[in-house]
Amino acid sequence: xxxxxxxxxxxxxxxxxxxxxxxxxxxxxxxxxxxxxxxxxxxxxxxxxxxxxxxxxxxxxxxxxxxxxxxxxxxxxxxxxxxxxxxxxxxxxxxxxxxxxxxxxxxxxxxxxxxxxxxxxxxxxxxxxxxxxxxxxxxxx
Numbered sequence: 001x002x003x004x005x006x007x008x009x010x011x012x013x014x015x016x017x018x019x020x021x022x023x024x025x026x027x028x029x030x031x032x033x034x035x036x037x038x039x040x041x042x043x044x045x046x047x048x049x050x051x052x053x054x055x056x057x058x059x060x061x062x063x064x065x066x067x068x069x070x071x072x073x074x075x076x077x078x079x080x081x082x083x084x085x086x087x088x089x090x091x092x093x094x095x096x097x098x099x100x101x102x103x104x105x106x107x108x109x110x111x112x113x114x115x116x117x118x119x120x121x122x123x124x125x126x127x128x129x130x131x132x133x134x135x136x137x138x139x140x141x
Contacts, residue, residue: 022081026074033070037063 041063090099107114124131 019081023078026078026081030071030074033074034067037067 041060090096103109104112105114106112109115110119123129126132
């Protein structure tokens with residue numbers, strides 16, 4: 001029992017460590033992504049200009065749009081990674097997936113793989129089933 005508790009605690013701390021590492025990497029990525037458009041924009045603006053009517057005004061608009069899209073995508077990934085990673089929680093992404101797999105493998109459910117397979121075999125092997133009908137037709141010929 002004690003070993004189980006220690007192992008579960010270690011797994012939980014490992015999961016938290018991985019989550020913290022993901023968050024740190026996402027923050028670094030976010031900072032790096034934000035620096036690139038700003039640096040390019042500043043350097044080009046100094047050389048050509050980005051005000052209305054100047055040569056780089058359309059390019060400045062595209063840089064702003066690209067930055068907004070990248071921020072939204074990084075936020076989506078961050079939101080996903082900040083969800084609970086505990087497979088025992090049914091409200092987490094992984095917990096929901098584990099529950100669906102368990103339902104597919106539960107032999108007591110009629111919509112599981114075993115239930116569907118059993119129903120198909122029962123349908124084929126009944127007195128008026130597909131197999132019996134085919135054999136009767138061949139024997140009759």
